[in-house]
Amino acid sequence: MESQVSLNKNGQINIVLHEREKLFFENNETVNSNDPFKRIDQEFSYFIGMNRLKETIKEIYANIQINQKREQAGLKTQKQVLHMLFKGNPGTGKTTVARKLAKAFYEMNVLSKGHFIEAERADLVGEYIGHTAQKTKALIDKAMGGLLFVDEAYSLARGGEKDFGKEAIDTLVKHMEDNQNQFILILAGYPNEMEQFLTLNPGLASRFPIVLDFEDYTVDQLLQIARQMAIEREYQLTKEAEWKLRDHLMKQKQQYFYHNFSNARFIRNIIEKSIRKHAVRLIRKNSYTTEELMLITKHDLTLE
Ligand SMILES: Nc1ncnc2c1ncn2[C@@H]1O[C@H](COP(=O)(O)OP(=O)(O)OP(=O)(O)O)[C@@H](O)[C@H]1O
Ligand SMILES: [Mg+2]
Known part of the structure; x- marks a missing residue:
């Protein structure tokens, strides 16, 4: 109906x-x-x-x-063409969002199956002439009705004209046009590398009408993410722990200004390490209240 x-x-x-x-x-x-x-x-x-x-x-x-x-x-x-390019630094949520989109597009009736397939260079590129087209085609067949997410897409252009990566790109383009609306292709990668990839492959950008830039998170957003990650796991950061984290993030962001900073993944790692430290602190005591079982203090917060 x-x-x-x-x-x-x-x-x-x-x-x-x-x-x-x-x-x-x-x-x-x-x-x-x-x-x-x-x-x-x-x-x-x-x-x-x-x-x-x-x-x-x-x-x-x-x-x-x-x-x-x-x-x-x-x-x-x-019919809308929904192939997308995701540009963003590490830990800005590209993979998590793509996974979520597959599900949402299924529920909106855009995709018939809504499964998510994550691939990288090695899944697409073969070892001999003809192998790449075959491998890429097999992956596209598997992705029909769902979403194909190719991470570090620029690595397909790594070896230049003679590299089999080029064949993978050509095969992807061919099939995304032949099967316009039966699967969604997302190419993802770090911003500079993606820009360069697109200049090396003129004509590619126009085939992806949706381009999303995943910005680095601000310190406030990272703190919000930390709070949410703690709550999700039924923990809570004390006010002091939050201040300590804020201070640390400000320093990290300055220090890493010209380097890579793994954004929300950096936060996830801190939360997970802190939860282990909290467990060690509590197990040394013999009784604990529900509140103590939940509260991550500034002493639990593990920043290195
Ligand atoms: N906006 C956000 N809100 C809440 N959590 C987020 C957000 N963005 C990312 N995360 C969390 O951060 C972690 C890292 O995200 P993800 O792996 O999707 O990043 P990525 O951009 O794919 O990184 P990479 O380029 O290194 O593959 C995940 O646990 C994800 O749930
Ligand atoms: Mg990723």
Whole structure:
């Protein structure tokens, strides 16, 4: 059954959802609310910052719904091309977002299966003439109905004209055009390398209408991520622990200004190390309250 979109007399949008989309909007309250984007906000609220990403998903979703409405009205419709480029430093959330998008696009009925396949150079490039096209094609076949995420995509251009990486790129391009809407291809990598990759392959950029820049996080955003990661694991940082972390992050950001800083992954590592230290501190005591089991103090906070 097709989803249906109509305007009521107050100018509000009514959406009758396809079964699968109900999954995406499983909360009825949201379906009836006047804000069709509320569920997207909820689904992506885990990601601190990333406003451009959230806006892009809303645009894609609105486009699907309005296209269906246009179809019902006998107007021309256009399929969206959703292949994307992700540019961002280490730990800025590229892989995590791509994984999440596969699921969200399945629920929005954009992808028929919504599985996520992560690949890198070695998965695409073969060892002899003809092997690369075959390997790449096999991977694309596996990705049909889902999302293919190629990390460190620029490594495909590493060896220049004679390298088999070039064949992998050509094969990807060919199949993304032949199978326009049956799978989504995301090429990801660090910003400078991705820029260079695109200049080496003119014509490639235009095939990826969606380009997302994953910015480095500010200290405040990193602290918010730390808080969230702790809560997720049913821990909490004391105020003093948070101050100590803030201080450390400010120093790190300065120190690493010209180097790589692994952003949210850096935070995840600190939280995980601190949880182990907290466990060691508690096990030495013989009794502990629920509060003590949850609180990570400045002494537990492990910064190196
Ligand atoms: N905006 C965010 N909010 C909350 N957690 C985040 C955010 N961005 C990243 N993370 C977390 O940080 C960790 C690292 O993210 P991820 O592996 O997706 O980064 P990446 O950009 O793919 O890094 P790399 O380029 O090194 O592969 C994950 O645990 C992820 O959940
Ligand atoms: Mg990654």
